[in-house]
Amino acid sequence: MPESFKNIVIGGGSYGGCAALLALRDKLPAGYRIIVVEPRSHFHYTFAFLRASVVPDFERDLFIPYNGLFPSDSPHFLVHAKVSEVTHTHVVLDRPTSDSRLASTSDAPTHIPYTYLVYAAGAQHPSPTEMTQIDSLAASVSELKSYQSRIISATSIVIVGGGGSGIELAAEIAERYPRKEVVLVHSRERYMEAYGTGIHDVIRGILEKLGVRMVFGERVAAVEDGNKKEEAGRKVVRTIKGTEIEADLVLWCTGLKPRSAPLQSLSPSSVDPKTSFVKVLPTLQLADVAFPNIFACGDIADTADMKLARTALIQAGVVAENILALISSSLASPGSEAALLPTLKVPQIGMLARGIHMPMGHSSALAIPLPPFGWQVALNTWFLDALKADDTLGAGRLWKLLEAEGERPAAKS
Secondary structure: OOOOOOOEEEEOOHHHHHHHHHHHOOOOOEEEEEEEEEEOOOOOOOOHHHHHOOOOOOOOOEEEOOOOHHOOOOOOOEEEOOOEEEEEOOOEEEOOOOOHHHOEEEEEOEEOOOOEEEEEEOEEEOOOOOOOOOOOOHHHHHHHHHHHHHHHHHOOOEEOOOOHHHHHHHHHHHHHOEEEEEEOOOOOOOOOHHHHHHHHHHHHHHHHOOEEEEOOOOOOEEEEEOOOOOOOOEEEEEEEOOOOOEOOOEEEEOOOOOOOHHHHOOHHHHHHHOOOOEEEOOEEEEEEOOOOOOEEEHHHOOOOOOOOOOHHHHHHOOOOOOHHHHHHHHHHHOOHHHHOOOOOOOOOOOOHHHEEEEOOOOEEEEEEEEEOEEEEEEEEOOOOHHOOOOOOOOOHHHHHOOOOOOOOOOOOO
């Protein structure tokens, strides 16, 4: 007869989800276990995907196996699926699971009951910032390699979207292939305004040196096939102001879509109708007080914090501490001081986590806030080699953090 557990379900196995798992895993009392629900076959080190979409073979160390997080003697485990719906008692998967470890907790092969839920499903980014083929390592690698081939074949490339992904991608392509025409179309007049005024000048200066043509204040209205038969593969990018740009390849780096739909039916008031981000209390519990056992962290959470991996790691640590506090309170003897409703923690996002360090080829743009002065320092830095742990833009650190088994990235000499 399978052992009975109280489940802590973590919906999403990226930065926030894995951080929550690591923070909880060795501190839970007997009778609790963690189930991570994640559709990807491997952890995707998305920080380096833009470079890997340009540089052949750079992708080799960016897909990290989850096996190290779940030793064979551990009660915790991972289910490869998506959370398609959240109810007040269980999560519903988008596919059946035959895992015998769930046999004692649910009669339905798509249902996982939970005592606590950490919703860390993140937000969807356009490829190649994020892969769409995620069921296997081979499929994900093939998708990145397809971008490498298409970029090599193109003589002119338009990148739509001047946020962080578009800026990085433009710099990577222009640096590696200086003879290609690279055009970056941005709907606003300045880059990365959320990080202060100085960062725009730094980014623009780097892109100018790399020969990137920049278009500001124009939103793309349509992308159409070229008219000339001898240029059948050509595209015409047309903006709302009527500007037309011809290109062999158009790459989209616009916006992100929060994966909040599974929570919509449970608590419509907790999903922002305009942005689709999940509303949370300062403690990162769902804003709907009817569900104090549901937390959200990372890109999905509607907070003032920047949508960065560092932020997700900090938030996940606080979520873990708050869950442990709630469990401790529930296990205490009735009437004791420990049984009182605990004071839960609120994330404290430090100075460095509020800034941004963005690789742009082998240069980089850096912006760090300097409280209490109310201004930021922004500069073009060559400290990138010192800040990263190896030649994979830091993927080696994630292999160690996730205790992954298998071939590790080669250490930087």
